[in-house]
Amino acid sequence: MSAFQLPLASFGGAIEFIFTPQSSNVTGGEKVGGFDQVVELTLKQLEVTLLALALALVVALPLGLYLGHKGKGELLLVGLANAGRAIPELALIALVAAVIGVGLLNLTPALAVLGIPPILTNAFVGVRQVDQATIDAARGMGMSELEIIRKVELPLALPTLMGGVRLAMIAIVATATIAPLAGVESLGDFILNESVYGSDGVLAGAILIALLALALEGALALLQRRLTSDGLKLKTS
Amino acid sequence: MSERPQASPVRYEEATKRYGKAAEPAVDRLTLEVPAGEICVLVGPSGCGKTTAMKMVNRTVEISSGDVLIGGASVRDRSPAQLRREIGYVIQQVGLFPHRTVSENIGTVPQLLGWEKERTSARAEELLALIGLDPELGDRYPAQLSGGQQQRVGVARALAADPLVMLMDEPFGAIDPINRERLQNEFLRLQAEIRKTVLFVTHDIDEAIKMGDRIAVMREGGRLEQYATPAELLMAPATEFVEDFVGADRALKRLALIRVRDIDLWEAPLAFVGQATAEVRAKLAAPDVEVPYPLLVDGERRPLGWLSERDLTAEIVPREPDSPLGPVLELEDVMRDALADLLQGQSQYAAVVDGEGRIAGVLSVEIISELLGSPGAKSEERPATERPHG
Amino acid sequence: MGDVALLAAAGEVGGDFFKERDSDSLPCQAQPDHLFCFDWAQENIDRYGTPTLQHFEIVALSLLFGFAVAFALALLAHRNRWLRPPLLAGTGVLYTIPSVAFFFLLLPITGRGRDTAIIVLAAYTLQIIYRNTMVGLANVPDAAKTAARGMGMSERQVLWRIELPLAVPEIVAGLRIASLSTMAIATFAVFIAREGLGTQIYGQGNLTFPTSIIIAAAIVIAMALAIDAILLSVQRLLTPWRRARPA
Numbered sequence: 001m002s003a004f005q006l007p008l009a010s011f012g013g014a015i016e017f018i019f020t021p022q023s024s025n026v027t028g029g030e031k032v033g034g035f036d037q038v039v040e041l042t043l044k045q046l047e048v049t050l051l052a053l054a055l056a057l058v059v060a061l062p063l064g065l066y067l068g069h070k071g072k073g074e075l076l077l078v079g080l081a082n083a084g085r086a087i088p089e090l091a092l093i094a095l096v097a098a099v100i101g102v103g104l105l106n107l108t109p110a111l112a113v114l115g116i117p118p119i120l121t122n123a124f125v126g127v128r129q130v131d132q133a134t135i136d137a138a139r140g141m142g143m144s145e146l147e148i149i150r151k152v153e154l155p156l157a158l159p160t161l162m163g164g165v166r167l168a169m170i171a172i173v174a175t176a177t178i179a180p181l182a183g184v185e186s187l188g189d190f191i192l193n194e195s196v197y198g199s200d201g202v203l204a205g206a207i208l209i210a211l212l213a214l215a216l217e218g219a220l221a222l223l224q225r226r227l228t229s230d231g232l233k234l235k236t237s
Numbered sequence: 238m239s240e241r242p243q244a245s246p247v248r249y250e251e252a253t254k255r256y257g258k259a260a261e262p263a264v265d266r267l268t269l270e271v272p273a274g275e276i277c278v279l280v281g282p283s284g285c286g287k288t289t290a291m292k293m294v295n296r297t298v299e300i301s302s303g304d305v306l307i308g309g310a311s312v313r314d315r316s317p318a319q320l321r322r323e324i325g326y327v328i329q330q331v332g333l334f335p336h337r338t339v340s341e342n343i344g345t346v347p348q349l350l351g352w353e354k355e356r357t358s359a360r361a362e363e364l365l366a367l368i369g370l371d372p373e374l375g376d377r378y379p380a381q382l383s384g385g386q387q388q389r390v391g392v393a394r395a396l397a398a399d400p401l402v403m404l405m406d407e408p409f410g411a412i413d414p415i416n417r418e419r420l421q422n423e424f425l426r427l428q429a430e431i432r433k434t435v436l437f438v439t440h441d442i443d444e445a446i447k448m449g450d451r452i453a454v455m456r457e458g459g460r461l462e463q464y465a466t467p468a469e470l471l472m473a474p475a476t477e478f479v480e481d482f483v484g485a486d487r488a489l490k491r492l493a494l495i496r497v498r499d500i501d502l503w504e505a506p507l508a509f510v511g512q513a514t515a516e517v518r519a520k521l522a523a524p525d526v527e528v529p530y531p532l533l534v535d536g537e538r539r540p541l542g543w544l545s546e547r548d549l550t551a552e553i554v555p556r557e558p559d560s561p562l563g564p565v566l567e568l569e570d571v572m573r574d575a576l577a578d579l580l581q582g583q584s585q586y587a588a589v590v591d592g593e594g595r596i597a598g599v600l601s602v603e604i605i606s607e608l609l610g611s612p613g614a615k616s617e618e619r620p621a622t623e624r625p626h627g
Numbered sequence: 628m629g630d631v632a633l634l635a636a637a638g639e640v641g642g643d644f645f646k647e648r649d650s651d652s653l654p655c656q657a658q659p660d661h662l663f664c665f666d667w668a669q670e671n672i673d674r675y676g677t678p679t680l681q682h683f684e685i686v687a688l689s690l691l692f693g694f695a696v697a698f699a700l701a702l703l704a705h706r707n708r709w710l711r712p713p714l715l716a717g718t719g720v721l722y723t724i725p726s727v728a729f730f731f732l733l734l735p736i737t738g739r740g741r742d743t744a745i746i747v748l749a750a751y752t753l754q755i756i757y758r759n760t761m762v763g764l765a766n767v768p769d770a771a772k773t774a775a776r777g778m779g780m781s782e783r784q785v786l787w788r789i790e791l792p793l794a795v796p797e798i799v800a801g802l803r804i805a806s807l808s809t810m811a812i813a814t815f816a817v818f819i820a821r822e823g824l825g826t827q828i829y830g831q832g833n834l835t836f837p838t839s840i841i842i843a844a845a846i847v848i849a850m851a852l853a854i855d856a857i858l859l860s861v862q863r864l865l866t867p868w869r870r871a872r873p874a
Contacts, residue, residue: 007735085807086851090814090825091844094834099662174725178815181834191731191818199734206731210724217723297777321779332774336792336868346778378871394778404777 014203032197045186049173051108056115056168064123069149077124084117089175093182102183115168122164126157162224173213244434245308245401247271252303254289263289264459274432276621278449280439286459287438291404295324322346325395325403329410331387333379339390340375346398364393385416403435429622450621454479488609494624497575498568502598503527507534512554528599533558538595540588571625664838682823686809689745693752701760718754726812730819744816752805759801763794799862803855810851
């Protein structure tokens with residue numbers, strides 16, 4: 001076969017894998033692949049991803065907004081964002097699996113740790129960028145500190161903040177791909193077990209994971225557009 | 238200066254600029270000639286095309302029709318980049334390169350022209366001295382300079398390669414009034430030495446009158462309303478637009494252009510202490526006397542006061558005159574200030590003294606109004622560099 | 628124990644790994660609750676030499692290619708505005724796709740091995756370097772560009788003498804971020820090539836043990852910080868005017 005035909009054939013096989021259960025060498029007669037299994041694993045990956053993202057938000061968002069409002073900890077947070085990027089995800093998952101334990105309950109916090117730095121830093125930076133004059137005016141009108149954070153700083157910091165959320169999401173969903181190493185099922189199953197799912201399965205897994213990540217990113221992008229006030233949109237265009 | 242300064246005349250020949258499908262051209266058949274070594278100020282309201290017209294000279298704006306000639310050669314003869322390296326360009330925001338030192342900034346065009354390093358740095362030093370900055374500043378970065386210093390470096394940078402023509406686009410517009418005046422004066426002093434052909438754009442008529450040897454007043458649609466010397470402009474505005482633009486106080490503006498010594502002063506009969514009053518009275522009675530009061534002066538001809546009728550009833554001229562001296566003006570005084578002093582002193586006449594304090598003549602409000610009314614005032618026109626400034 | 632069975636069934640971890648768990652007479656490294664075995668570390672530190680070198684090579688090559696491509700794209704987009712939205716979107720897509728999946732998407736085309744890893748890692752850096760370069764160029768003061776053109780610099784001279792030097796801080800910032808991420812993600816290379824420090828974390832289909840993982844992670848982080856510090860020094864060297872204090 002020519003150089004092009006071979007890859008095309010593989011992709012064809014992968015597409016088949018996604019929709020129709022195939023027979024496998026390893027599981028002794030039981031079929032693998034097919035739409036149902038695909039959906040099941042996709043949902044599993046989605047589950048751990050969203051849980052971790054939610055946990056990261058719960059921890060990082062209030063803290064980031066608060067620190068940004070107060071203006072404290074700038075040096076630390078900037079360093080934190082970079083440090084977060086340097087964490088080798090594979091090592092993190094492996095350590096969690098080996099030391100803390102396997103399973104959703106153990107893995108989710110580990111994934112959340114990956115998502116905290118971008119959210120924390122971007123929340124901080126987003127709030128710091130809000131014009132001081134606007135905040136002074138709000139204070140002068142009698143808003144409490146909490147109201148200022150909620151009604152003034154948060155909406156104005158939203159674009160930057162959402163940028164951080166998207167970064168967190170990308171990191172989390174990418175690492176959730178190897179969640180099987182820590183006992184949590186995900187689409188990564190297809191990739192990590194060629195002997196079970198075959199090369200078609202591996203490729204199918206890769207395609208599905210890529211699509212899942214792109215879909216999530218697209219969804220967040222839409223959410224960002226929805227949540228950003230029109231006045232802000234005018235300013236940045 | 239290390240080399241003989243060079244300057245070329247600039248001529249606009251029906252130069253026109255049209256943008257797309259706009260109904261009116263931005264510059265409409267502009268025709269004027271700027272003699273070499275003179276400052277021509279383009280002035281007018283926003284949108285009149287003055288900046289566009291200036292930019293035609295270095296082809297920052299391309300000419301739609303007509304031509305602009307520098308020293309007789311069309312600006313279109315060469316590539317824009319080559320042309321611009323021989324024209325100094327100063328803009329309002331200066332645009333110094335933040336990542337280069339002051340010396341490196343100044344040496345930009347010499348470097349583009351391929352000068353050797355020593356020649357470039359020597360030239361940078363020379364120019365720093367010329368614009369009045371400490372040579373030490375050469376190694377600093379623009380961020381370390383004040384706004385006024387940056388502006389001056391901008392001018393030095395434009396002069397570095399000894400250009401034929403200088404283009405200045407509202408160069409002092411972003412500066413506070415006090416420093417602006419200082420920079421204007423410094424530039425005029427500089428120009429007295431280097432005598433470049435300068436095209437200067439401003440929206441401020443006072444700046445135009447102060448800086449320009451010739452002024453081109455333009456209006457919306459890129460039309461030239463009048464091209465004349467400041468005195469001509471103030472005395473004989475060509476159209477109603479020019480008259481409005483120059484302002485209702487154009488008479489006073491003219492007074493800012495001349496000094497007391499530029500006009501013929503009246504003479505008062507002089508009286509010395511101890512002189513016989515009969516002699517003084519005789520002088521007073523002379524038919525061609527201009528000032529009807531005698532001025533008491535000392536042995537050095539320095540004025541002491543004015544003599545009244547009562548003083549003259551004595552035998553000899555007294556030491557202490559009846560009337561005080563009042564305002565005393567100097568030959569070097571700007572006429573506008575002299576008028577202010579006269580009016581404030583509430584006196585009709587003021588003694589004018591020279592550098593040593595000796596009487597040189599008498600100035601009166603009448604003389605000034607005669608001056609303002611006479612076309613003969615044209616002959617006292619001086620180039621911008623010699624006009625009164627700080 | 629239920630999780631363990633699951634793992635065993637899925638073939639993640641070898642079955643005998645668990646048999647040995649129960650015995651106490653085993654060496655430190657075989658006991659999973661021992662976090663760090665210093666003795667073992669001292670004895671076996673040599674085995675990290677080659678993987679570290681491989682890891683560094685992969686990262687260096689990825690950064691080199693990524694920078695070269697991203698920089699070239701940014702220069703193109705700088706002159707041709709219409710390229711900007713598609714390039715931003717395109718590099719964004721490459722960033723969003725998880726590296727592990729990306730490895731296997733390329734598998735049919737480039738096969739296993741280091742090259743596939745480098746292609747994917749380089750693609751991952753494109754967005755940050757491209758975007759930072761564009762931002763750096765956009766932040767160049769207009770007055771400086773106007774003055775430069777008015778003084779007789781050609782467009783190319785303006786780009787290389789004025790715009791790019793002033794964009795260096797942003798560009799290097801992007802490079803620093805890219806180097807940190809690439810250093811960390813290069814551990815995933817183990818899935819597509821038997822190279823890099825990932826091999827000390829996940830060797831031959833099994834997770835290794837905590838000490839080994841910790842050492843590998845520590846080396847990765849140390850290298851990341853070192854590269855970051857070097858790039859920061861390079862930036863400081865290239866931008867003396869930023870250090871100048873206003874008079």
